[in-house]
Amino acid sequence: MANVRLLDIKKSFAFVQVLHGISLEIASGEFVSLLGASGCGKTTLLRIVAGLESVTSGGVEIDGRSVTTEPPEKRDIAMMFQSYALLPHLSVYENVRFPLRMRRIGSREEQDAKVKAALETVQLGHLADRRPRQLSGGQQQRVALARAIVSRPKVLLLDEPLSNLDARLREDMQVELIEIHKRLGLTTLFVTHDQEEALSLSDRIVLLNGGRVEQEGAPADIYARPETGFASNFIGSANLVPAEISDGPGGPLARLADGQEIPLAAEEKARGKVTLALRQEDISLVDASEAGALKAGLRTRVFLGARNRYVLSLAGTTIRALTANDVMLDDGGAVGLAIPADRIRVLQD
Amino acid sequence: MVRAVPTPLRILAVVFVILTGLILLAPLVVVVGVSVSENQFIAFPPQGFSFKWYEKVLASPEYLSAAATSLQIALLVTLSATVIGGAAAIALHRRQLPFSDVLATFFLSPLVLPTIIYAIGMLMFWSAAFGPVSPITLWIGHTVIALPYVVRTTLAVLAESDPFLEEAARTMGAGRLQRLLFVVVPQCVPGLAAGAFFAFNISFDEAVLSLFLRKPGLTTLPVQIYGQLEFSPDPSVAAVSSIMIALTIVLIVIIDRMLGLSRFAST
Numbered sequence: 302m303a304n305v306r307l308l309d310i311k312k313s314f315a316f317v318q319v320l321h322g323i324s325l326e327i328a329s330g331e332f333v334s335l336l337g338a339s340g341c342g343k344t345t346l347l348r349i350v351a352g353l354e355s356v357t358s359g360g361v362e363i364d365g366r367s368v369t370t371e372p373p374e375k376r377d378i379a380m381m382f383q384s385y386a387l388l389p390h391l392s393v394y395e396n397v398r399f400p401l402r403m404r405r406i407g408s409r410e411e412q413d414a415k416v417k418a419a420l421e422t423v424q425l426g427h428l429a430d431r432r433p434r435q436l437s438g439g440q441q442q443r444v445a446l447a448r449a450i451v452s453r454p455k456v457l458l459l460d461e462p463l464s465n466l467d468a469r470l471r472e473d474m475q476v477e478l479i480e481i482h483k484r485l486g487l488t489t490l491f492v493t494h495d496q497e498e499a500l501s502l503s504d505r506i507v508l509l510n511g512g513r514v515e516q517e518g519a520p521a522d523i524y525a526r527p528e529t530g531f532a533s534n535f536i537g538s539a540n541l542v543p544a545e546i547s548d549g550p551g552g553p554l555a556r557l558a559d560g561q562e563i564p565l566a567a568e569e570k571a572r573g574k575v576t577l578a579l580r581q582e583d584i585s586l587v588d589a590s591e592a593g594a595l596k597a598g599l600r601t602r603v604f605l606g607a608r609n610r611y612v613l614s615l616a617g618t619t620i621r622a623l624t625a626n627d628v629m630l631d632d633g634g635a636v637g638l639a640i641p642a643d644r645i646r647v648l649q650d
Numbered sequence: 651m652v653r654a655v656p657t658p659l660r661i662l663a664v665v666f667v668i669l670t671g672l673i674l675l676a677p678l679v680v681v682v683g684v685s686v687s688e689n690q691f692i693a694f695p696p697q698g699f700s701f702k703w704y705e706k707v708l709a710s711p712e713y714l715s716a717a718a719t720s721l722q723i724a725l726l727v728t729l730s731a732t733v734i735g736g737a738a739a740i741a742l743h744r745r746q747l748p749f750s751d752v753l754a755t756f757f758l759s760p761l762v763l764p765t766i767i768y769a770i771g772m773l774m775f776w777s778a779a780f781g782p783v784s785p786i787t788l789w790i791g792h793t794v795i796a797l798p799y800v801v802r803t804t805l806a807v808l809a810e811s812d813p814f815l816e817e818a819a820r821t822m823g824a825g826r827l828q829r830l831l832f833v834v835v836p837q838c839v840p841g842l843a844a845g846a847f848f849a850f851n852i853s854f855d856e857a858v859l860s861l862f863l864r865k866p867g868l869t870t871l872p873v874q875i876y877g878q879l880e881f882s883p884d885p886s887v888a889a890v891s892s893i894m895i896a897l898t899i900v901l902i903v904i905i906d907r908m909l910g911l912s913r914f915a916s917t
Contacts, residue, residue: 353817373820386818389811390836399832400822448822458821 303364303377303455303488304329305350310359312345312512319345321512322359327456330486334499337509338535343492344460346509350490351380351458363455374403379454383461385445387433393420393444394429400452419451422481439470446478450485457487463498475501496536500524508532530648533578539646540579540620546572546647555645557616561595566642571649578646584622586611586630587637594637599630613638678895685888692883703889713890716874720854723785723870727792727853732846734793735800736838740830742801743808754801761798768794769862776863783863788870791863792853799852800845807841847905851898 305327312320319342327333335343348354350361352373360369368376379400387396397419401412420426423443433441442462449457459478463471479502482489493499499506500520507517508531516523516532527533530541544555544563552567555577563577587594598614604626611622611630615638622638630636655663680694688698707713735757741747742754760768769791776787819833857872864873871890878887 351821353820373817374823374825378821380818380821382814382818384812384814386812386814388815388819388833388836390839399819399824403819403825403828403832404823452822 304331305456305488305490306360306362307346307350308360308362310346310349310361311357312342312349312354313357318357319512320349320357323509323512323514325507325514325517327488327490329488332482332489332491332502332504334491334493334503334506335509336493336496336499336506336535337515338494341509342512343494343509347380347458347460347490347492350456351378352376353380377455378458379449379452379456380458381445381449381460381462383464385433385441385465387441387444387448389433391432392429393425393431393433393436396433396444397448397451400448404452406452415451419447422450422484423447423477439466439474442466442474446481450481450487453485453487455488457489459489459491461492461494463493464495471498478502496538500536506536508535510535527578527646528648530576530578533646533648537580538621540581540584540615540618541648542577542579542615542618542620543574544577545574548572555647557595558618559616561616563595563640563645564642565645565647569647571647576648578648579620579640580644581610581621581623583640583644584620585639586622586624586628587639589635589637591637591639594639597636597638599634599636602630611636681888681891681895683888684885685892687885687888690884692885692888703885704893706886707889707893710886712869712874712878713871713886716869716871719785719869720871723788723792724850724853726789727796728846728850730789730793731796731800731849731853732842735797735845735849736804736835736842738797739801739804739808739841740834740838743805754805757801758798760795765795765856765858769859772859773862783865783868785868788860788863788868791859792856793849795856795859796849796852799848800842803845803848804838804841807838811837843905843908847901851901854894 305325307323307325310320310323311318323342323346325333335346337343345354349356352361352368352371352375356369360367362368363376363378373380388399391399394416397416398412401407401415406412407415417426417429420429423446425440425443425447428436428440433444436444442465445462449459463474466474475498482502491499491502503520505517506520506523508515508523510531515535516528518526523532524536527536527539533539534541542557544557546553546555546565546569548554549562549564551564553565553569553572555563555565555575557563589596595615597620599611600614600619601612603610603612607626609624609626609628611624613620613622613636683696684692684694685703686699686701687693687696688700688702689696738757742750742757747753772787772791773783776783780787815833815837816829819829824832855872856870857876860870860873861876864870869877871894875887875890878884
């Protein structure tokens, strides 16, 4: 276990700068997610921590020691690849033993005990003699995880490890990752584009956008208080609606493009042109004639099983709302929206 | 829904397949047929049946010493072509060398260069630089001709491999030499084995270069067969050829059982 410090890291490939000065501290034993869309630089950042990519400027410290110029094989890390990267010519057992063998950790007997323990951790002890190609995708993924934790690295790096699994298996693996992290307490850096994954696994989320840190914080904080339009849209898929805030008789009022007004929480300070971030699950559909309801046009309903998603048109902006699955309205009509004032997040432009 | 192929076209296809098979197999049938003939001359269809030509071959010092020479050179060529070709393929696959594409073409060039031109060049070059030809000349010459096959089979295997394996090995603490020994070479094994098989066969089979470089004591089996055919043709030539065919078939079956040769047929 060790802490990791990234000091103003910049990275350019040829003429394209992909990281614009990223500084980050990861405490010992912390589980940090790098979250962002593809091309935001999250994988490049992870590869820089691994040593697979050099920095253009800046530094990497592991356990208080600069490793910026050290090759990956000299860093005490383990990385799990999106493709799992299991060695096809070796058995599951030998794959898991590989890092111990390469790093000359322990005697043959100690290695054997460690490999068996790691395989037990991922519940694959019975498949030790198989070859990787004889395993299912989920099993291969567990082998890769066992191989990553077997040497108890100072830093565990995970590059979208769950993205190749089907939905059900992904949920199981999330639980397993949380439990393994609790048990071993490895300092972990996890790359994902999936906001739910980041929210459910991390101690802290670092949201990247265009090679810069957009926002960072604990999952509950970042979910409840996104600071930018990008953050609120990426985490929680909030609807972004332009508005202008003025003082009304009963407190601040947000006026939409079509003149409709939404009352805001009394303590809201922002005035002038703003963007309103409205979460899908905070919008409820009511009768259009109800007092105080916002008028919106109903475009499409998408049945999701447990829920319904409605695609609506509000003041010229397309927005989405999630409702219970028993709310069934027909397409093409007018509908009323109710949004609790304290659920509306105001982003100053 | 399978679209029906018109009947005339089907018949044409069947005829085509049968003809292809016949053209490929007929010469072999003739050779094997002639080899068991009682006749003194090479004639088909064979007359009578006997193994006397096989007995003659196995008792002939010329054939046996030529076979020994061929076998020794083929084994040396297998070793050198596999090591050099494998190393070249690994280097080319990584694309870290300048002009990788040009180099790849260069390594495959013996495939398209007429062997006779290469043989003349080799003979002249060797005589000028080192004097009389020796088994080493033949070894080097055959290695050059066999190299492209090893390069191709190994590149084919590497192209299918997971590009992240080496990086993964680095994150597991494997240094340059360890990655080569424990990650890269093991992946290449099927390609190297197939390439080695081709290299052995090409060297054992090769006539043009061997003919140019022949001298007393340096006569390979194909050259011996050719000489026999030229000066005293009899069915012993067919008997040797039949033995070579049988050995090749055995070798193909073994390699195919071990590695599945068919996957290199298309590359």
